[in-house]
Amino acid sequence: MTRTTPLPVAVHGAEGRMGRLVAxxxxxxxxxxxxxxxxxxxxxxxxxxxxxxxxxxxxxxxxTFLPAGCxxxxxxxxxxxxxxxxxxxxxxxxxxxxxxGFSPDQHEALRRHAANHAVIHATNFSIGIxxxxxxxxxxxxxxxxxxxxxxxxxxxxxxxxxxxxxxRTLAEAWQKSRGGLPVxxxxxxxxGVVGExxxxxxxxxxxxxxxxxxxSRNAFLRGVMPAVRFVAARESGLYGLADVLEDLGRSA
Numbered sequence: 323m324t325r326t327t328p329l330p331v332a333v334h335g336a337e338g339r340m341g342r343l344v345a346x347x348x349x350x351x352x353x354x355x356x357x358x359x360x361x362x363x364x365x366x367x368x369x370x371x372x373x374x375x376x377x378x379x380x381x382x383x384x385x386t387f388l389p390a391g392c393x394x395x396x397x398x399x400x401x402x403x404x405x406x407x408x409x410x411x412x413x414x415x416x417x418x419x420x421x422x423g424f425s426p427d428q429h430e431a432l433r434r435h436a437a438n439h440a441v442i443h444a445t446n447f448s449i450g451i452x453x454x455x456x457x458x459x460x461x462x463x464x465x466x467x468x469x470x471x472x473x474x475x476x477x478x479x480x481x482x483x484x485x486x487x488x489x490r491t492l493a494e495a496w497q498k499s500r501g502g503l504p505v506x507x508x509x510x511x512x513x514g515v516v517g518e519x520x521x522x523x524x525x526x527x528x529x530x531x532x533x534x535x536x537x538s539r540n541a542f543l544r545g546v547m548p549a550v551r552f553v554a555a556r557e558s559g560l561y562g563l564a565d566v567l568e569d570l571g572r573s574a
Contacts, residue, residue, distance in 0.1 A: 329554050332358035332388050332415075334406055335398030336378055340420065343543055344395050345373070351547055358388045363405060384409030393418060393550050400424050407435050416440045416553040418546065420447050422487025436560035440553040444563040445487035446517075447545035450534045452564045454519070455495050457532065461523060462500035468525040471496060476510040476518040484509045489519060516541070 331348045335341040336359035348356045359378045361367075367378035379387050381402065388394075394415045396406055400423040410417055417435065422445045424432070435441055444452075462471075475489040485493075485507045493505040517536040522529060536542065545563045552566045 328353055328355035329550065330355050330357040330389050330392040331550055332356075332360060332384075332392050332394045334360040334381070334384075334394050334396040335402070335421070337361045337372065338397060339539065340397035340542065343539060344397060344546055347543055347547060348395070348550075354547070354550065357392055358384075360384055360388075360394075360409075362402070381405045381409065385412035388413055388415070390414055392416075393554055395419075395546060395550060396421050400428060403428050403431065407431055410435060410439070414439065416556075417442070418549045418553055419443045420445070420542070420546070422490075423483045433560055436558060438558055440556040440559055440561070442549045442553055442561045442563065442566065444545065444549070445491045447543060447549065447563060448534070448536060448541045449544050449567070450541070451488055451492075451519070452545075452562070452567055454521075454532060454534045455492055456564065458492060458496050458521065459499045461530070462496045465523065466525075469523055470525070471521060471523045472506045472508070474508045474510065474520045474522075476512060476515050476520075478514050478516065479511045481511055484511070486517070486519075488517070492519060492521070 331354050333341050333345045336345060345356055345359060348354050359373055359376050360381055361378050363381045365380050369375055369377045372378040390413050392413060392415050394410055394417050396417060396419040398421050400421060416439050432441060432443060473489055473493060475486050477486060489507050493507055496505050516538060520533040522531050524530065545566060548566050548570055552569060
């Protein structure tokens with residue numbers, strides 16, 4: 323069903339590199355309206371300082387300043403999740419989160435929010451990573467015993483988590499499909515590398531090498547707006563980016 327009014331979208335983690343890119347992406351989408359910019363608790367910037375027309379508000383002010391029922395796009399830190407979920411629950415907000423490094427307890431908290439509100443959580447919003455994950459799951463199910471896998475992930479020197487959330491997601495998908503020991507994951511932090519994940523899978527006779535390489539940070543934004551529209555159309559549930567891409571494929 324076509325919306326008659328723009329979808330209200332707020333950005334949590336608005337002062338970060340990804341947050342700024344997401345805010346610009348929302349503003350460039352004619353079917354959406356940027357309604358709020360959220361940063362760390364206790365920090366506020368007036369309109370004109372962080373954004374031409376919107377103030378940047380502290381996390382504790384979400385329920386006061388954001389409209390009820392909005393979609394909140396989150397690219398922040400795992401430590402910010404409790405405050406985000408508290409504010410989102412008061413707003414009856416749906417979530418699209420690309421934040422990585424959640425603990426098992428934090429994943430459970432996200433699932434509890436998803437019981438009553440649609441949530442998408444993905445460690446990478448590029449188009450290629452969920453495609454790579456699907457290929458890895460297929461290989462994990464079909465390659466004979468004797469084929470072993472290892473993963474190397476490379477990112478810029480400012481990348482905090484090691485290994486990356488994407489590397490963990492891919493390794494977990496492989497192990498869930500194949501069983502056995504965890505896949506060894508090797509991390510490199512080099513210069514300004516945006517992001518690269520390479521899998522080497524082989525036995526004594528053959529070797530397969532699969533690589534996803536992000537040319538720019540824009541690659542990590544390609545699934546964000548489809549994810550926003552996806553959660554806006556659903557009442558509840560915890561989804562991944564593969565769900566979004568499959569939905570797009572069915573409607574194409």
